[in-house]
Amino acid sequence: MNWTCVHTGKTGDLMARDMLSKPLLWGVGTVRTLRAHWVLNELGIDYETQPVKPRTDTMERADFLAVNPDKKVPVLQHGDLTLVESSAIMIYLAETYADRAPGLIPQDRIQRARVFEWMSFISTELDAASLYTIRKHQDLEHIYGSAPIAVDSAGDYFLRMVRKPARVLVSGQRYLLGDQFTLPDILLFTCLRFADRMGVQRPAEFDTYYNMLAERPAFQAAERANYP
Template sequence: MYQLYYYPLNASMAPHFVLEELGVDFELLLVDRKSNAQKSADYMALNPTGRIPTLVDGDLILFESPAICIYLAEKHPESHLIPKQGSAERALFFQWMMYLTNTLQAELMLYFYPQRHTNAENTATQIAEAQEQRITEIFALLDSELKNRDYLVGDNLTVCDHFLMMLAVWADEIKKPPLQFENLSRYLKKLSRRKAIKHVCEKENLSLAEYA
């Protein structure tokens, strides 16, 4: 049985979505960020980065949220959560997965933690403001890509969609959140009606009322 070390609304949310979508047996193990448990010796022995999430599958211990999502999708090919090898859609899948993780997630982290990126006094606010504009531009691009489409890659749900749902949840308090974009809003509201998404949000205490 899979074990997912998680914290609500953290980067573990996307793997949590995927596990629920697959309908497999798994155990959720809370890593309490409030007490800095991700830096404890026991957890660091599993994940030396001291970050969340971590997936345990038998002898395999895997960290980094996108890597976990891709691993789960490839281990369960019957789910079609990753396109077939050699297909054009698989190439596009990796394009968007890299964009979501290396661009959108990275920009969001800089927005949330600007103080980590400057030694100058009174500059964190300016960094966050600049990041907010950059993030808005990224969501505008994604909104354009989703015009007349239900999923980010091809005609089927993939883990890219789970990952984007997580990042959209993170960004719900910026000045122009994802739900204020026409195509993104339609897309996210449809995703929010999936049983797996609902179940995870119930477990992680996230209301989906604004997605109704």
């Protein structure tokens, strides 16, 4: 997965205006929308939510289709910016409001690189390659077709790949980057929750970590916003 930074060419006045505008988040009801809600709550940002949920009539709303005709959530609107993809939204918010929670993406260049390394790994190997394959051919087989061998293989692959963060956590670290809670922890938690829902048993090595993150006030606020 490639991370792309786009220079908007905005003047300082325009950037300041965007900072003063209230973020608008489209999307509820999935682990991917939960990620965006969680970051917003970690940052303590006052934001608005449009409760658009995949595979419901809300996806056909004209105002939503004007924002994202691809019918995908989450979508963030902030000033002149419209942004899709949960990881991109997480990074944008953490960097835009870095003064509110500077640890979400550390300033140290090595630690920043580790953040993006973990985010790439989790988004591709755990989410897209494993869990969403199960969802497509299990929960959504009426659309994508039944593929029990693919489902079983994807579950096995998830359990192999998730050993990588497990090794880090059982070594004595509280979080993926040591003692600092960062964006990859949000991604990992949501994938562990996704795995539970897809019938893939969460390895016991994650129990302490999972329960600790579930106690975060920002997570609990995000849960309420994401599952109204």
